[in-house]
Amino acid sequence: MDSNETSTLVPLKVHGVLPDPNTETQIVILRDERNSEILPIWVGAAEGNAIELALKGVTPPRPMTHDLIRSFTEHFNTTITRVIVTDVKNSTYYASIYLQAGELERTVDSRPSDAIALALRTSSPIFVTQDVLKRRGGGSLEAWLEKFEAKDFGKHQV
Amino acid sequence: MVDYAADPPVRSACCTAPIERGQTHMITQMKVRGLMFDPYNNAYIVILRDEENAEMLPIWVGKSEASAISFALENVAAPRPMTHDLMKSILDAVEAKVISVVVTDLNDNTYFAKVHLSYEDSEYSVDSRPSDAIALALRTNAPIFASENVLRKQTSEELEQWLENLKPEDFGRDET
Numbered sequence: 001m002d003s004n005e006t007s008t009l010v011p012l013k014v015h016g017v018l019p020d021p022n023t024e025t026q027i028v029i030l031r032d033e034r035n036s037e038i039l040p041i042w043v044g045a046a047e048g049n050a051i052e053l054a055l056k057g058v059t060p061p062r063p064m065t066h067d068l069i070r071s072f073t074e075h076f077n078t079t080i081t082r083v084i085v086t087d088v089k090n091s092t093y094y095a096s097i098y099l100q101a102g103e104l105e106r107t108v109d110s111r112p113s114d115a116i117a118l119a120l121r122t123s124s125p126i127f128v129t130q131d132v133l134k135r136r137g138g139g140s141l142e143a144w145l146e147k148f149e150a151k152d153f154g155k156h157q158v
Numbered sequence: 159m160v161d162y163a164a165d166p167p168v169r170s171a172c173c174t175a176p177i178e179r180g181q182t183h184m185i186t187q188m189k190v191r192g193l194m195f196d197p198y199n200n201a202y203i204v205i206l207r208d209e210e211n212a213e214m215l216p217i218w219v220g221k222s223e224a225s226a227i228s229f230a231l232e233n234v235a236a237p238r239p240m241t242h243d244l245m246k247s248i249l250d251a252v253e254a255k256v257i258s259v260v261v262t263d264l265n266d267n268t269y270f271a272k273v274h275l276s277y278e279d280s281e282y283s284v285d286s287r288p289s290d291a292i293a294l295a296l297r298t299n300a301p302i303f304a305s306e307n308v309l310r311k312q313t314s315e316e317l318e319q320w321l322e323n324l325k326p327e328d329f330g331r332d333e334t
Contacts, residue, residue, distance in 0.1 A: 046222035065241050068290050075282045106251035114244045
């Protein structure tokens with residue numbers, strides 16, 4: 001990671017997964033360590049579940065899809081060094097997964113949901129670019145989320 | 159006959175020893191013949207058949223796994239990489255190759271599979287659900303096999319009958 005890149009990246013933690021009361025999708029809430037930035041990303045139900053299982057530390061009896069990916073990287077001594085939410089276009093977020101296999105470093109294009117599900121399973125850091133944070137919507141979103149969280153966090157009501 | 163049930167547990171992260179040779183006999187190559195909706199269980203069934211249509215292996219899978227298999231069967235490229243596309247990207251990025259996938263065992267209606275890969279100069283065998291193994295095999299053009307003991311455990315007669323009872327309208331439907 002060069003210094004230029006580092007300076008524009010904000011580390012994020014997965015704060016939780018919320019059901020979107022209006023659709024069948026789920027919302028992954030990412031926050032920075034000081035809780036001053038919040039990044040909600042809408043994901044599909046399966047991806048939301050994959051993230052939630054990892055957050056809760058649940059080990060399913062059979063490996064789920066992201067567990068299988070982790071298993072591959074473990075077998076090949078490949079490390080996921082970090083995942084970065086790199087871009088947002090027309091409300092679609094883009095992410096990159098950074099892999100280290102020996103001397104070799106590779107970057108793989110991913111949906112943020114898969115990147116986060118993998119990061120949680122491999123204890124890899126999650127970052128977002130400053131630029132994406134700036135473009136993610138406005139203060140009204142924060143206000144909406146605060147209201148939403150206080151009332152509905154963890155409840156599956158419609 | 160290889161007893162897959164006696165396979166050692168999945169290797170931990172530390173162990174990267176190659177798999178033993180000779181693990182791939184007594185297996186039958188299968189093709190994915192189709193995907194159907196099972197209205198009784200509100201799940202999807204992947205139908206595997208051998209070349210001669212002598213053997214059939216139905217595998218019940220969840221909705222998202224069914225959709226992953228369906229995208230590959232219909233050769234549809236999603237606008238963004240789906241999870242199994244990402245899986246393939248990661249394998250491609252480190253130059254690992256899927257040699258084959260094998261449905262190895264059936265216990266209490268749960269199927270077990272192995273993904274066989276080559277990476278650098280070694281071969282690896284990784285524990286997987288059959289749905290993930292099949293979704294990956296279809297994306298990497300890797301052959302799919304079923305072990306003989308899985309096919310034997312399978313009570314195909316009953317199944318044929320059950321499948322006959324399913325009306326054509328049930329195929330491909332995604333509602334109850």
